[in-house]
Amino acid sequence: MQIFPSTESTLLLPGPAGDIEILATPQDPARTNLKKATAIICHPHPLFGGTMHNKVVTTLARVFRDIGLKSVRFNFRGVGKTAGTHDEGRGEVDDLLVIVEWVKKNFPEDAIWLAGFSFGAYVATKGAMQISPAQLVTIAPQVSRFKEDNLAEVTCPWLLVQGEQDEVVSAEEVFAWVATLPHPPEVIRMEGASHFFHGQLLTLRELLEERLG
Secondary structure (H helix, E strand, C coil), rough: CCCCCCCCEEEEECCCCCCEEEECCCCCCCCCCCCCCCEECCCHHHHCCCCCCCCCHHCCCCCHHHHCCCEEECCCCCCCCCCCCCCCCCHHHHHHHHHHHHHHHHCCCCCEEEEEHHHHHHHHHHHHHHHHCCCCCEECHHHHHHHHCCHHHCCCEEEEEEECCCCCCCCCHHHHHHHCCCCCCCEEEEECCCEEECHHHHHHHHHHHHHCC
């Protein structure tokens, strides 16, 4: 079994469709707020340039490190060194669950957090429907993908961030969708923020650390 590294490292894990490329970030030993928790972060749509090095994904990883967690980012199928081809979220969720099991084997006592941005928010939420993480964080979720899903299954603590000037995901659609959920998330509405949070990444980071720390 691959051992979780002691320094930030890129690894390949075996998955259902072949290797899954991950970037594992350990806790910062200089911090006093260390938690028994690992966050797994899902990136935006791979057919539109999304990778685990996306700036919002990187911001999430920094947030988790700052508040005392370990984190794992991973490339979806067909991205970087991850094998396979894009599977509209189905295979991507399968790969996410493989990473969850790998983290649990390395850290049996750790709580699992799931996070995602845009298409990755969809994958993270689908994963949350199966494992009920200790925390779910979704940023600019592609809510149009959830039409056939039973979101009543998501009962974990859930934080959702949405930019009000999002040019890719309709903010109005997101807020209307949240109002229909039986267990709605806590919502952070970022005035003036676009889909990729241009010029707002530091504000996003501060807001997330304030709410999650």
